[in-house]
Each structure stands twice: as C-alpha cells, then as structure tokens.
Amino acid sequence: MMNPSKADSLQSDGTVNKIIKYFLKPYIRPLNERYRRIDDIKYLNILNLLPIYNSNSIGLEDDINSIISVHGYDYLQFLIESNIQKIHDVINESDYVVLAWGMPEKFPLTLYFEQAAKVLEKLVIIDKDIFVFRVRNSRARYHLTKHLNPPHPSRCVLLRLVRVDVKRFYRIVPRFTENS
Template sequence: MAKYISKNIIGEPVCERSIIVQTDAKLIEKREILKIKLNKSGNKSVSVIMMNPSEADSAKSDGTVNKVIKFFVKPSHSPLNERNREITDIKHLNILNLLPIYNHKSKGLNNDLDIIIKEQSKEQLQALFESNIELAIETIKTSDYVVLAWGMPDEFPLPLYYKLAAKVLEEVIDSPKEIFVFRVKNSRAKYHLTKRLNPPHPSYCNLLGLVRVDVDACLRIVPRISDIPIEDEV
C-alpha cells in the first residue's frame, strides 16, 4: 500500500469511496473524484483526467497519484509549456477518471462491467457512467487548468472507451481554459501523444512537463506547435 508523501500535501485528501458490488467472491468499488491540496503557494486548480482509479482514496495513495502530486509540487518538476513559461500557481489538484471503477489493472475492467450488469443491471451501469462523467464535466468547468491523461486501456471495449473520452473532449472544444497533456517519453508514447494519438497516462513513464493542446471539431487532440519543446519536434 502506497502512502501519501506528507510533505507534499496539506491535510487529508478528500474522496468518497463506495461499494458498487459486494459478493463472497468479488468486491467492486468506485471513486468519482479525489481532491488534494498541495503544500505549495498558489491558488489555482488543475483537473487531471485519467482512465480509472487504482488504489488511492482519502487514507492511502498509489504510485501514479503520488507521481502526479510530486510533478505539481516539486520545483525540479515544474510543468513547462510554451517553451519558457512555468505553471507554478497550482494549489488544488483534482484527480478524475473516464471510468470510476477501482481496478489497478485495466485488463480487469471489462470483467468488472460484466459483474456489475449481472449483480445489478445494465441501467445501473449506465447510470454509473453518466454520474461520473457529469461530475468530471462540472469539475472541469471550475478548474483553471485541465490535463488529459487517460492513456489507452488494455482489453477494454473501444467503443465505450472512445464514447467516454468524447464526452470530455466535447466539453473542452473551443474552451478558453488551458488544456494540456503530459510530456513523456516511453514505449507507448513519444513526448506528448500515444501512438494512437491519445493523451499519455502518467504511469510507467517519467513526467517531463506539459504540452498545451487544442481539441478540434473532429475531437482530435492537437498540440500547439509553439508549445512543443524544440527537442520534441520532428
């Protein structure tokens, strides 16, 4: 179990972790939002939208959440964009997800969906999706910055994945807010988008900075050329 790094946060993170399904063989829980107050100066908020919760809640963290916290707190990890600009005024971090279901392996998510339908109903599962996306959209509206970071899940229904991602992207089309993706470099992503042109997920990679993006009418995530670091340009 990962712990929050106490020097990086103020107080206890806030989230509501609740049970969706509980049987003798399976426990499925959900988290729609995780709110964290960072131990640094500033008064702005950022919403980071990932795929689904892994472990983190009010009492414990996980590797990915700790990495994102450190990225926004540590001076050596100041998110750079527009080549010479630093974003250093972020105090409030909201962790959101396309899917609210806890599972540390995305390969298990489709099986979780089947169990929820079996134990409850398709209507309950749909209501779960809608509640989560509605909260994500409302949180985005009140955030100063937005980071798209959901990656590409393994063994998950692609139509559903793209439907959920599209709902978020439709909200930020032509938005006056500053929208970013993480600048990374690993086997699944080169610098700022995955090989399938999705925003990279922060797990299993080093976070190097931020790249500001636009979302066009075709729901494409388009990095602003002026914001791409010189060494990333092709």
C-alpha cells in the first residue's frame, strides 16, 4: 500500500483494520476463480512502497526533502533500498500477494513508479498467487484504476479479490480461468 493515515504506536490505521476485517471472513472467493476458495490465511503482512511515515501522504514530499537535508541522498537511498529488500523478502515467504497501492497525489511520480516497478519486477519472475482488490466507491466498481494501478483500499468498499498476473513491462493483467 502507500501510507498509514492515522496509525501510531497506540492505535491501528483504519485502512489496515478494514483489510484485517476483510481477511477474517471464513473464506474468500476470487471474482475470476469462482470455484476456488481461499481459506488458509494465517498471517497478514502489510507493507508500504515507501519507508517514510506521514499521516497525510501529501506531506511525503516534504519528508523526503527533510531526510535529504538532514541525512543526505545516500541515507534516503539506503532507506528506500532496504524497504524494497524487505518487500522482496516478504513476497518470497508469502503464499498470496495482494497489490493495493493506488495513486498518490502531490508526490514525485518517478519515485513512486520506480518503487512500484521494483515490486512488479519481482512478481514477474516468481510463481505466486497475485491479487488486487475489486472495490466500489461512489462512482464505480473496479479492480484497476484509470492509470492501471491496483486500487488503494482506503476510500472504498472491498468487494472481492481478482487474481492477476504481472506481465513483462510491469503490466497487471486480470487472469481469466476456465472456471471464471
């Protein structure tokens, strides 16, 4: 995902709570795999594309500038590379991967796309069950945003999972099976 909005050391984030509640259902049927049930989830790891916490994602650019001014570019690079390595490690250990990072506002899109591409690059070469959320908001139901990114689960209703493949050139493509 992107960034926890209200979490701190004493309270969880509303979006995290929503995801936990979703996965506590007795079983989940992916939208495009009607006859498949997912009922073996034991652990839930939620990771962010960026290793910087700010309750308001609009402030992330200022946070990046502060890190650079206080610690330098090398330290920021170390943080970002360590975060991607942690994401890759968790992907390796996971049975299922759900992509849910949305699209940030007022943020350097080159950095955002670079981090998303590093996650997708890993998923192109690894054999994992990959999903995105099918969501509903006040305007529509969808499982990819207009920019073909997985929707962030914060301001919507989580309807189902949609199984996807990650193809070359970092394309997230819904998987259609014979059972769909």
